[in-house]
Amino acid sequence: MKGATFGEVFAVREFRVLFGSFALLIGGDVIKMLALSVLVYARTGSPGLSAAAYMAGWLPFIFGGLFLLSLADRVSPRALMVVGELVRAVTCLLLAYAGLPVWAMLALVLVTGLFSPVFFAARAAMLPEVLPGDAYVLGRSVLNVASASAQIVGLAAGGAVLAFAGASGALAATAGLSVVAAVVLRAGLPFRPARGATGSGAVRETLRVNRRLLADGRVRGLLLAGWLPCVCLAGAEAMVVPYLGGQGQAGVVLAAAAAGMAAGEFAVGRFAAPELRERLSLPLAVLLGVPWVGFALGPGIAWAAVLAATATAGLSYQLGLQRRFVDAAPEEVRGQAFGLQSAGLMTGQAAGAALVGALGEVIGPGPAIAVAGGGGILVALALAGVLRPSPATQPAPR
Structure with a gap:
């Protein structure tokens, strides 16, 4: 099999859209969790709660992965990705300016994060449709490199924004990045129908398919x-x-x-x-x-x-x-x-x-x-x- 090249991968317009929005997603998430951690520490003075705030964005993957993943095949992938960015934007604005108590802030991140694995799954499953054959593997490689780079840049940029605008300003900046990513996805990706037909409830279907896959x-x-x-x-x-x-x-x-x-x-x-x-x-x-x-x-x-x-x-x-x-x-x-x-x-x-x-x-x-x-x-x-x-x-x- 002839290997793909970076030129061939980036020549695909849909991949360029996925790549750009993914870099914004990873960088924005790093800034969001860093800013939330700083905000919680400033209000409570508790290192433990600050660490919990930093990890809160990842914990929902456990529960969302167990009970909601079937939505990734029952809804159009473009719609899921756009909704994911808008949910992230609204969450950041509420964290920044709604004056929520710390327990409510953590609860908001946990609840909205339950759907994060669904949004990630929609993006991941679309990639082999956009890049067939070996181009898909090279595309995954490019996204992994982008993820590592975006994390480093996000930490550096997050520190700079925190120093300049404070935690609320950093959260607002993250909301802005999410809105930009939503516009890029909506304008740059064509409509693709859902892969699976709707049937039983999302939780029941998720459990059934998870058992099927693991069997x-x-x-x-x-x-x-x-x-x-x-x-x-x-x-x-x-x-x-x-x-x-x-x-x-x-x-x-x-x-x-x-x-x-x-x-x-x-x-x-x-x-x-x-x-x-x-x-x-x-x-x-x-x-x-x-x-x-x-x-x-x-x-x-x-x-x-x-x-x-x-x-x-x-x-x-x-x-x-x-x-x-x-x-x-x-x-x-x-x-x-x-x-x-x-x-x-x-x-x-x-x-x-x-x-x-x-x-x-x-x-x-x-x-x-x-x-x-x-x-x-x-x-x-x-x-x-x-x-x-x-x-x-x-x-x-x-």
């Missing part, structure tokens, strides 16, 4: 291969701040981790042929865990940054799974399949951070990071049968 051995294996190595990665990254004992030094290491992810995604997506990309899934998944084991030796900030960047470059292992996942997921529930993939990843990362965090309380941050890395290696090897494609799943030559 399919091929889909279940690919889901686990996408989730479990990242659980160990999230646990290791969660210990970086206590390991270094300072937010500033930890920021350097976490920024290096984001840069490593972007570099790995770019290199594997751009320079590895489709067949090679799939064969690399196993060694890259192993790479995701190996460098973290080095934290058992107590490296300083420079070596810690190098190890973190090397490890996260292994996240590009997921590119070798993408084509197979599209082929395995039934087309009529593709939106829910991608939503389940995303919701499980978010849930697993939260669980990994909690588990390794608890371990760090007992044995210390450095050894806990090393254990997380060792766990990542064992998980990758246990999933070798899925990560290493069989000849039957290899792309057909053209």
Whole structure:
């Protein structure tokens, strides 16, 4: 199979729209959660509530993924994405100017966030329709690079906006970005009908299709291969701040981790042929865990940054799974399949951070990071049968 090029991917107008709106979404979300955390801390003086505010935007993925994902296949994807941006804009404006008590602010973020996995699923499921074949995998690579870059830019821009306009101004700026993204999506994407027919209630249908997807051995294996190595990665990254004992030094290491992810995604997506990309899934998944084991030796900030960047470059292992996942997921529930993939990843990362965090309380941050890395290696090897494609799943030559 001939590999796609970045030029071919960006030549597709619908992809350019999805790319631009996605970058606005990720950057805006980073600014929103940072501003909300600062606003809650300013009102309460509680570090715990401030941290809870920062995480509140991700927790609903667990419940939305369990009960609402069928909406991704029962509503037009363009409509879902536009509504998602408008909901985010209204939420930010209410947080900024409605004078809500802290409990109501957190409740608002949690309730409106229940539909976030549905909006993400609509975007993810539309991508293989816009970019067929290997262009889809390269498009995913580009979006992953954009995600890492937007997070770094969002944190920097969020800090600047907070210093200039305060938390309320930063939330208002995020609302503005969401409105711009909604206009871009509405004007730039053609109408596409829903994939699935309406039938039973959304909750019942979501539960039914989730059971169907998890009962399919091929889909279940690919889901686990996408989730479990990242659980160990999230646990290791969660210990970086206590390991270094300072937010500033930890920021350097976490920024290096984001840069490593972007570099790995770019290199594997751009320079590895489709067949090679799939064969690399196993060694890259192993790479995701190996460098973290080095934290058992107590490296300083420079070596810690190098190890973190090397490890996260292994996240590009997921590119070798993408084509197979599209082929395995039934087309009529593709939106829910991608939503389940995303919701499980978010849930697993939260669980990994909690588990390794608890371990760090007992044995210390450095050894806990090393254990997380060792766990990542064992998980990758246990999933070798899925990560290493069989000849039957290899792309057909053209």
